[in-house]
Amino acid sequence: MLATAPALPLSLVLALAARRLRGALRARGGSASVQFAIAIPVFLLLVFGLIEIAMILFVNSLMEGGLREAARFGITGFDPDGQTRTERILQIVGLQTQGLVDMEQVGIDFLVYPSFNDIGQPEPFADDNGNGSYDAGEAYTDVNGNGTWDADMGAAGLGGPGDIVLYTLTYDWDPLTGVLDPVLGGADGLITLRASIVVRNEPFGSQAAAGAGT
Ligand SMILES: [Ca+2]
Numbered sequence: 001m002l003a004t005a006p007a008l009p010l011s012l013v014l015a016l017a018a019r020r021l022r023g024a025l026r027a028r029g030g031s032a033s034v035q036f037a038i039a040i041p042v043f044l045l046l047v048f049g050l051i052e053i054a055m056i057l058f059v060n061s062l063m064e065g066g067l068r069e070a071a072r073f074g075i076t077g078f079d080p081d082g083q084t085r086t087e088r089i090l091q092i093v094g095l096q097t098q099g100l101v102d103m104e105q106v107g108i109d110f111l112v113y114p115s116f117n118d119i120g121q122p123e124p125f126a127d128d129n130g131n132g133s134y135d136a137g138e139a140y141t142d143v144n145g146n147g148t149w150d151a152d153m154g155a156a157g158l159g160g161p162g163d164i165v166l167y168t169l170t171y172d173w174d175p176l177t178g179v180l181d182p183v184l185g186g187a188d189g190l191i192t193l194r195a196s197i198v199v200r201n202e203p204f205g206s207q208a209a210a211g212a213g214t
C-alpha cells in the first residue's frame with residue numbers, strides 16, 4: 001500500500017513559494033549591488049582617466065599650434081616695438097593656448113644649429129682614448145662658441161638670417177585629478193608636456209641680423 005504525503009493546503013504552498021522567490025530575489029539583488037560597488041570606482045577611474053588624457057592631448061596640441069604660430073613670427077627676424085622677440089613669441093603662445101597654459105610657468109628654449117642634421121648632436125671631438133665619449137683634455141670643435149664641449153651643439157638664441165632654429169616649449173601640466181599619477185605623473189603630481197618645432201629663419205637682411213638673438 002502506497003503511503004501518500006498529506007496534501008498541503010494551497011495557501012501554504014503559495015506562501016512557501018513566495019518566500020523562496022523573495023529569498024532568491026534578495027540574493028540576486030545583493031550580488032548585483034556588490035558588483036555595482038566594484039564597478040563604479042573602475043568606471044569612474046576610466047572616465048576621469050579619459051578626461052585627463054583628452055585634456056593632455058588638447059593642451060599639447062594647443063602648445064604645438066601656439067609654437068608654430070610663434071615660430072612663424074620668429075623666422076621673420078622682426079623686432080617689435082617695446083618688446084623683445086622672445087616676449088612677442090611668448091605672447092603669441094599665450095594667446096594661442098587660450099589660458100590653459102600658465103605663461104608664468106612655461107619654459108621656452110631656442111637653439112641654433114648649423115644644419116638640420118646637427119640638431120641634438122654633440123660637438124665633434126677627437127676621441128683620443130677611444131671610449132666613445134668626450135673626456136676632459138680631448139680636442140673638440142666649439143660649434144656654439146661657449147668655451148666648453150657640449151653634448152648638444154645648439155647655440156642659445158633665435159638665430160640670424162637663414163639659421164636653423166629649434167624651438168622647445170615645456171609646461172608642467174597640473175591634472176584635474178590624480179588618476180593618472182601612477183602612470184604619467186612626477187613626484188609633484190605634475191605632467192610635463194613638451195612641444196617643439198624646427199624652422200629655418202628667413203633671409204631677413206643684415207640690419208635685422210645685427211639684432212638677432214633674444
Ligand atoms: Ca674619450
Ligand SMILES: [Ca+2]
Pocket residue numbers: 123142143144145146147148149150
Ligand atoms: Ca660648446
